[in-house]
Amino acid sequence: MDLQFGVRLAEVVRNGDEVVATAEDGRVWRADLAVAALGMVPETxxxxxxxxxxxxxxxxxxxxxxxxxxxxxxxxxxxxxxxxxxxxxxxxxxxxxxxxxxxxxxxxLGVPTPYTPVPWSASEQYGVRLQLCGWPAAADAYGERGCVVRGDMSTLDSPALFWNRDRLVGTACVGRPAEFEELRRIVANHPHADLDLLADPATGLAVVGR
Ligand SMILES: Cc1cc2nc3c(=O)[nH]c(=O)nc-3n(C[C@H](O)[C@H](O)[C@H](O)COP(=O)(O)OP(=O)(O)OC[C@H]3O[C@@H](n4cnc5c(N)ncnc54)[C@H](O)[C@@H]3O)c2cc1C
Structure with missing residues (x-):
């Protein structure tokens, strides 16, 4: 996969079996299919x-x-x-x-059930499991305190923890599905757990809050 950032498209046209995308700077990409992922509009x-x-x-x-x-x-x-x-x-x-x-x-049906979810989602990209939960966008500006990696992100096998002051507001896990389930529980039920404890890869998350 080749990611291109900051590119402005001049045009996207069909040419026979191909789709041809031309950037304003003249670069050209050819493909079988173009997918426009531009966000969502609710049908109300x-x-x-x-x-x-x-x-x-x-x-x-x-x-x-x-x-x-x-x-x-x-x-x-x-x-x-x-x-x-x-x-x-x-x-x-x-x-x-x-x-x-x-x-x-x-x-x-008359069974009072307040719905107060900790949102979560999962995806598999190029063999890497990605899982997110909570409200990462609510973290303090993504700096030293706002986002703390539990381990080493370059291994593609670590959770990132998002903080707002002393509250864990979300996590983004690359790999580590078992740790993700524990972090989801902690975001929901123990969001004020100690940052240094959670950030330390040596801490077994299953014991946090129990
Ligand atoms: C490309 C793509 C990838 C995604 N990947 C993931 C993922 O990896 N993980 C994840 O958690 N989520 C993913 N999602 C999001 C997930 O698909 C949605 O959150 C989920 O489908 C929402 O379900 P829903 O029932 O609310 O709405 P929908 O699945 O959108 O269903 C709504 C239905 O209502 C119908 N409808 C609308 N208006 C009317 C009307 N007036 N009358 C009758 N019917 C109507 C629509 O045609 C549609 O069938 C992805 C979404 C897309 C588009």
């Missing part, structure tokens, strides 16, 4: 027509209720309360779509 037209509150997504509360009695919503299209910032946000991951849907149904 139906909700708007139904009179639900919509603000960059269908607004729901912690019970997954929309602004209309008896109508609940779950998944990418919802904007839900952000536990750290106090405003609302969308979570665009499979785990949220599944878990929020379960909470929505339980609440509809």
């Amino acid at each position: 037209e139906l909700a708007e027509r139904a009179g639900l509150d919509v603000a960059d997504g269908v607004v729901v509360d912690q019970r997954c209720h929309t602004s209309a009695p008896g109508i609940s919503a779950a998944g990418d299209v919802t904007v839900q309360p952000h536990p750290l910032r106090g405003d609302r946000y969308r979570i665009e991951h499979l785990g949220n779509a599944q878990d929020q849907a379960v909470a929505a149904v339980r609440n509809l």
Whole structure:
């Protein structure tokens, strides 16, 4: 894989079986297929027509209720309360779509189930397992204190820990799936655990908070 940053495209055209992308600086790339990954826009037209509150997504509360009695919503299209910032946000991951849907149904059935997720997602890229959880963007500016690597990131087998003051707000794990599960638990239940302890690769994470 060859990553190119800071490139401005002049044009992308189909030429027979090829797609040809030309940069403003004249460089040219040819491919079988071009994929535009430009972010997401929630499809809220139906909700708007139904009179639900919509603000960059269908607004729901912690019970997954929309602004209309008896109508609940779950998944990418919802904007839900952000536990750290106090405003609302969308979570665009499979785990949220599944878990929020379960909470929505339980609440509809009369089983009070507040939904306060620690968002997480996982992916496999070129044989490397990537897992993220929490709110890394809420970390202090990514410096010495904001982002601490537990080990050595160049090994492609380490977690990065994101901090906001003395609170662990998220993690990004390259490899280490077992450590990721422990860190997810710590972000959710013991976010004020000691930074130096967590950052030390010699610390067994299973004992933290237990
Ligand atoms: C390329 C790509 C890669 C991804 N990779 C990952 C990943 O590695 N890990 C991860 O956790 N997540 C990943 N995601 C995100 C994940 O796919 C979504 O979070 C998940 O699918 C959300 O589920 P959902 O049910 O909320 O919405 P969707 O899966 O988008 O389903 C919504 C459905 O509603 C339908 N719909 C919309 N409007 C109407 C209407 N008016 N009437 C009837 N039907 C309607 C749509 O057609 C769609 O079928 C990826 C997404 C993309 C696009």
